[in-house]
Amino acid sequence: MNEEIGASRETQSLANGSLVAEAVAQQLEAMLSAGNYDGVKLLLSPVQPVDIAQAIGTLPMILQALAFRLLNKNEAIEVYEYLDPSVQQNLLDRLRSNEVLDLVEEMSPDDRVRLFDELPAKVVRRLLAELSPEERRVTAQLLGYESETAGRLMTTEFIDLKEFLSVSQALKLVRQRATFSETIYSLYVTDKERHLTGILSLRDLVVADPESLIGEVMTREVVNVRTDTDQEEVARAIQRYDFLALPVVDLEKRLVGIVTVDDVIDVIEQEATRDIYAAGAVQAGDEDDYFQSNLFVVARRRIVWLAVLVLANGLTTQVIAMNDEVLKQVVLLTAFIPLLIGAGGNVGAQSSTVVIRGLSTQRIQRLGLFRAIAKEALAGALLGVSMAVFVVPFAWWQGQGPLVATAVGISLIAITTLAATAGASLPLLFDRMGLDPALMSAPFITTATDVAGVLIYLKTASWLLGRLG
Template sequence: MFEDERTELLEKIEDYVDRKRYADLRDLLLPLEAADIAQLFAELEEKALPLAFRLLPKEQAAEVFVELDSDQQEMLIQGFSNTELKEVLDELYLDDTVDIVEEMPAGVVKRILRHSDPEMRKSINEILKYPEDSTGSIMTTEFVDLKATMTVEDAFKRIRRTGLDKETINICYVTDERRHLTGLLSIRTLLLADEDDVIGDIMETNLISVQTLDDQETTARSLSKYNFLALPVVDTENRLVGIVTVDDAMDVLQEEVTEDIELMAAILPSDKPYLKTGVLETWKARTPWLLILMLSATFTGIILTHFESSLSACAILTAFIPMLSGTGGNSGTQASTAVIRALSLGEVRFSDLLRVLWKEFRVSLCCGACLAAANFVKMMVVDRWLMNNPEVTAPVALVVCCTLVGTVLCAKLVGCSLPLLAEKAGFDPAVMASPFISTIVDSISLLIYFQFATALLGI
């Protein structure tokens, strides 16, 4: 939905609410997608939200409810009558209900479970037992299962009888008497088959499945890799217990990307939207890393103090320290970002460490030589000639340029290796991103700088 269209619709909604034109408001909302309605509801006043929500038909209301943020969901649940709450819960898919339960306070959860039917309550409790980041925690148990002995006609009868309440009927799963997964087939295969064909003869037996305790991000990547609409989830005995659909995978990937971005910016991850995160929560998320980085940056000060006499002998060297540190940090960030992305996509593993180092070594030499050449011309033409600074001599320029090559080389090698080492050690590779690498590279660049200054200038 475009910004202008959204603003216009919001104005109409507010106008209809103020003038109590509820029939017009209902007609305005009916053609819209659930995600667009939720986006509009996010900007409504609190008193108008329950009214507008109650105007929606049951099925559409349930779809919109899933798209709302947790604060709005909680407010609506608090205002629902028992009948209204049960109507919404009856229209929700199991995995959506579980997601809502995980976000709600204990009092609201008890009310949701109290008004869920026994079978739904049992399924919710089973899914909640799985670890937070596991595939079992995002799966749904609402799928169509068939038997290999059924005919296509029998299969269609079962789909018509049970499919209304299922997450998807595009893919049907074939199980034996003990619920072991033996095959699957698409609705397209069923439509193109003869009515008397046996399911066991036309089903696919070359199966790709995931297990309940597999990492949810790995499962989401598998869905993306194979372009599946859903993946079957089995337990350790290959019994079918649920499916993960592509919409759930997209949510997982979005959460993981957000978490990686926050870690790369040295912020502890948060599951709340930016504007709904309080000042104290934001402070708690940012301060620990800032303290760590501040303390680690003291090494830079120690190095500068150690070489204080060298700086006094050639004060012009001080002017180029920010440029060297900045270039080193940027070089390391480039390499780490590329490797972190490759790790998240499964393009590289720890076993590829030497290949990655060899590639970045060659890249760093090319980049360092190019930067050094450009910087030498800049120092001699701009700093010495145009700015008339006699302290910028050819030997000084040579020291700076040699340091540039060494800094870029070390920065890229550090930047590409730390994420791989972090993953091998069981940490999130995104932790080894810009702030952390910049702090390390700052110290390394100063050591290289003063080593070249000592060797070439004799200070």
């Protein structure tokens, strides 16, 4: 068994985190099933908390609580914060009430709030009532802010200093409070009414003259966000300024918390997941719980948009039915409909993807909205001309004359130009209306350009038939 533990440690040093967690999980399940609890403790001792959490998450439910109980208290709290919400809830159900209370009591306020967001209201009320008065106050404060805002995302575990403190006094205070703070690399300065007045890094504090006052070495220009700031804006601010943490103030400019970069990474992943789901016309659930959802939930999330798209595609059928006379006269026109609507749909989807991403990163503002639309429209026209160079000769050969080739060529350029323009402008319009631009997803743009493309093609063919026929 000791050889297995040694192999696990060697694996950890050579492999990435996922492989470590997988190897640990396999040995962990075998040891727990055999009752080798001392071996479990030796196995988990050198493993990082995030890898332990992943390994526990892969165990059968009945073994998860057993493995968790074998961790020491400090390690258990850290591991618990890395567990998936479903595993966290399972452990709450299986641990004794006093173990649950100790666990929840010692969690960081922001992590505790995220856990409470996943739990039933009845359980949340019970746990809140059992918390210490201070932790209950902090948790209730964070729960009082709207979801997906800086207030809900922040932690209240930070170090704030006063301007009149000397550097040596501030260092002593940092040492005393470091254990209870989320981060000590950014230190904030407040006045007697807790208004944010300055900031300094731990490095600035360490290298400063011990007799200098904090007010003399701090930076007074502080980038901050309000409690009601959207979490995406918070993420952009931290990314823009390369901060490890960002101070959060209330409406009266009082410092109430900080948002750390690790929480922002979670926000970026969450928002990216939503945008990808929206781009694929799938309703997003709670973050990335899609693969844990049952079959009926999966179908329900997809059926709404699919029903809309089916109804919209009915317009395409109606357009073809209304122009059946021209198709009866030149049946070969029907053969090029899939090519044209496919080209339009792909170009529109490309444009919408580029614009939605530009809105997400805020880079499109540098170019300007109208210039962005014009650029995509010209790109669509150029793409249409490029494809026409190959398609028109083939259509001429198939149609044995200019009618089909001309109709296909004109329509191809018109459709790709229209598709690129729509793909660029519709997300921008939704953004101006305060709606999620990702709702103008590739399937929606494709369906819209299908209808318009078929109409353009058949009307062009009908007009040419009158001139050339």
